[in-house]
Amino acid sequence: MNLELDARLAKQGDKEAFIRLVKSLELSLYRIARSILNRDEDCADAIQETILKAYHAIPKLKQESFVKTWMIRILINECRKLLGKRRGMVLTGEIPETAALSVEFDRIELKEAVEKLDDSLRIVITLHYFEDMSLKQVAAALELPEGTIKSRLHRARQSLLDFLQPKAEGDYAHGIH
Structure with missing residues (x-):
C-alpha cells in the first residue's frame, strides 16, 4: 500500500x-x-x-x-x-474517562503522563513519537516554525520525565519536585 x-x-x-x-x-x-x-x-x-x-x-x-x-x-x-x-458550551454532569485496561503497566503510565501535558505539548509528542513524523513534518502539520516544535518537544520530554520519575521520600518533605 x-x-x-x-x-x-x-x-x-x-x-x-x-x-x-x-x-x-x-x-x-x-x-x-x-x-x-x-x-x-x-x-x-x-x-x-x-x-x-x-x-x-x-x-x-x-x-x-x-x-x-x-x-x-x-x-x-x-x-x-x-x-x-x-x-x-457549558458541560454538566460529564464523567471523566478512565484509562483503558492494558497488560503493559508502563505503557499506561506513559499514556497517562502524555494526557497530562498541555495541548500544545501533547500534540507535538503524539505526532513525533506515536505517528513517527519528522520535526519538519510536525512543523508543517501544525503550521509552526521548526524551532517552536523543537522547543515544545524539549519541554514535553522534560515534563514527561518529571511525571514518570519516581520521587524520593524526602523530596516531598523538603518541597523539591
Missing part, C-alpha cells in the same frame, strides 16, 4: 484509492484527534469532517508525497473548531 500512489489516483477521481488512503491513515487520525479532543464522540466528528473535506479538496493537493501531513493539518483544524465550539 503506497500513500503517494493512492493520493495520485485519488486526485484523478479514483474513489477506491481514496478509501485505501483513508483506511491506511485512520489509526493515525484517531490517535491525533484523541490527543487533542479526549472524547471519542468528538474524535469521530472531527475525523468524519476531515475525510469529507479531504475528499472534496484532494484534486487540489499539490504534492502527493505530503498527503499524510495534509490530512493531519485538516484534522487539526477540525479539532480546533470543535474545541472552540465546546468552549462555548
Whole structure:
C-alpha cells in the first residue's frame, strides 16, 4: 500500500484509492484527534469532517508525497473548531474517562503522563513519537516554525520525565519536585 500512489489516483477521481488512503491513515487520525479532543464522540466528528473535506479538496493537493501531513493539518483544524465550539458550551454532569485496561503497566503510565501535558505539548509528542513524523513534518502539520516544535518537544520530554520519575521520600518533605 503506497500513500503517494493512492493520493495520485485519488486526485484523478479514483474513489477506491481514496478509501485505501483513508483506511491506511485512520489509526493515525484517531490517535491525533484523541490527543487533542479526549472524547471519542468528538474524535469521530472531527475525523468524519476531515475525510469529507479531504475528499472534496484532494484534486487540489499539490504534492502527493505530503498527503499524510495534509490530512493531519485538516484534522487539526477540525479539532480546533470543535474545541472552540465546546468552549462555548457549558458541560454538566460529564464523567471523566478512565484509562483503558492494558497488560503493559508502563505503557499506561506513559499514556497517562502524555494526557497530562498541555495541548500544545501533547500534540507535538503524539505526532513525533506515536505517528513517527519528522520535526519538519510536525512543523508543517501544525503550521509552526521548526524551532517552536523543537522547543515544545524539549519541554514535553522534560515534563514527561518529571511525571514518570519516581520521587524520593524526602523530596516531598523538603518541597523539591
